[in-house]
Structures are given as C-alpha cells and as structure tokens.
Amino acid sequence: MTAEGNDPSSEEPGFTFSDKRRIDPDTGELRPEADSASASAEAGEADVAAGADGTDDVQNADEDLADASDLGVDIPTDASTLNDTEAAPGEEAAEPEPGTEAAAYLADLKRINAEYAAYRMRTDRERERAATGGTIKAIEALIPVLDEVRLAQENGDVTGPFETHVNKLVDSLNKVGVEQYGDVGDEFDPRLHEALMQQPSDDVETPTVFLVMQPGYRLGDRVIRAARVGVQQPED
Numbered sequence: 001m002t003a004e005g006n007d008p009s010s011e012e013p014g015f016t017f018s019d020k021r022r023i024d025p026d027t028g029e030l031r032p033e034a035d036s037a038s039a040s041a042e043a044g045e046a047d048v049a050a051g052a053d054g055t056d057d058v059q060n061a062d063e064d065l066a067d068a069s070d071l072g073v074d075i076p077t078d079a080s081t082l083n084d085t086e087a088a089p090g091e092e093a094a095e096p097e098p099g100t101e102a103a104a105y106l107a108d109l110k111r112i113n114a115e116y117a118a119y120r121m122r123t124d125r126e127r128e129r130a131a132t133g134g135t136i137k138a139i140e141a142l143i144p145v146l147d148e149v150r151l152a153q154e155n156g157d158v159t160g161p162f163e164t165h166v167n168k169l170v171d172s173l174n175k176v177g178v179e180q181y182g183d184v185g186d187e188f189d190p191r192l193h194e195a196l197m198q199q200p201s202d203d204v205e206t207p208t209v210f211l212v213m214q215p216g217y218r219l220g221d222r223v224i225r226a227a228r229v230g231v232q233q234p235e236d
Contacts, residue, residue, distance in 0.1 A: 027176070146180075178224070188209055200235045
C-alpha cells in the first residue's frame with residue numbers, strides 16, 4: 001500500500017511564468033525582443049491606415065458607380081450640355097404645352113394668384129372704408145360741440161386758456177383729414193351747402209353765400225355735414 005504522501009498523482013501541479021517586461025530588471029536596458037515587437041506593431045498599424053485611406057476609397061467609388069448603373073441612370077461623359085434647356089438670363093422660360101399636366105398646374109397657379117390679388121385689394125378697400133366710417137361717426141358726435149364753440153367764438157367768449165384748447169381741437173381735426181368749410185362770399189354749391197334762406201341782390205352775378213349759420217365739415221371728398229347758409233340770388 002502506497003502512502004498518500006508518496007503518491008505522485010496527489011502532488012499539486014507547479015506553475016511557471018515568462019518575464020515579458022520590456023526593461024531588463026538586472027541591466028535596466030531595453031530587451032532586444034521587445035524592440036523588434038514594437039517595430040512590427042508600428043509597421044502593421046501603418047499598413048492598416050494605408051489600406052483604409054486607399055483601397056477602401058477605391059472600393060467605395062466602384063460600388064457607387066455600380067449602384068448608379070444598376071438604377072438605370074445614364075451618366076454622360078460631357079456634362080456641359082445638361083443646362084442647355086434652362087432659359088438664358090433676361091429671357092422668359094418657355095410655356096408648357098397646352099393639355100399637359102404642367103400646363104394645368106400653371107393655369108391653377110395663375111388663377112390662385114389672381115384671386116389672391118383681388119382678395120387683397122378688396123380687403124384694403126374694406127379696411128379703408130371702415131376707418132373712414134369710424135372717423136365720420138366720431139365727427140358727427142362732435143358737431144354739436146363744435147357748433148357751440150363757434151357761437152362762443154363769435155360772441156367773444158373764447159379767450160385765454162379756452163382759446164388754446166379750441167385751437168388744439170381744430171388742429172386735431174385737421175390731422176385726421178377733417179376740414180371745416182363755409183365762408184361768406186363763397187359761390188353756392190348745392191353739393192356742399194344747404195340754403196336755409198335766399199334773397200335777391202344786385203351785387204352778385206351768381207348765387208353767393210352771404211351768411212353762414214353753421215359751417216360744414218367734410219373728410220376728403222365726403223361731406224359729413226353740409227354748410228347751412230343764406231344765399232343771395234342775382235335779380236332777373
């Protein structure tokens with residue numbers, strides 16, 4: 001019977017190691033095998049880089065050309081004539097042939113542009129009309145006050161600070177385009193004047209305003225209130 005301690009199979013296996021340090025611990029110098037391994041690694045990296053910059057680009061270019069040909073695209077050798085169909089500077093592009101889909105699209109585009117232009121013009125007119133209507137309503141509300149101010153001026157009651165405020169009010173009306181009119185000596189115009197009284201006179205040759213009872217107001221060519229006047233008529 002063999003003792004357990006003398007059985008060779010019961011012995012623990014030993015271990016070995018190889019010293020891969022690039023620096024010799026005894027001499028402190030670079031080992032020759034480490035130097036040759038480093039040079040081989042650098043040469044391999046250079047080959048890989050060269051292959052990535054050169055061979056791969058050529059291969060990719062060949063694949064792109066192959067893909068273009070597979071799609072049925074004809075690539076001309078001379079591309080200088082590709083833009084011959086474009087209109088030259090200063091020339092209008094050719095109209096599409098009638099009955100084609102392009103001609104139908106062009107007709108729809110022209111119709112839409114015309115409708116939009118008409119819409120903008122109509123909107124601008126309505127906006128201007130609304131602004132004018134608002135100004136007229138404001139002046140109509142102020143006309144009784146303006147008549148009282150005019151009577152006070154004729155009686156000499158508008159003086160000092162009151163006169164300054166009245167002048168500012170008239171200036172404000174002028175800024176928005178409102179004009180006060182109607183003076184003695186004006187030729188009578190039924191479109192601008194309302195005759196509240198008439199009398200014959202040898203001093204006039206045409207109907208003439210000799211008395212202004214209430215001045216008129218107008219905004220541009222639109223009369224807000226006709227001037228109320230007395231008129232002298234020439235005798236027959």
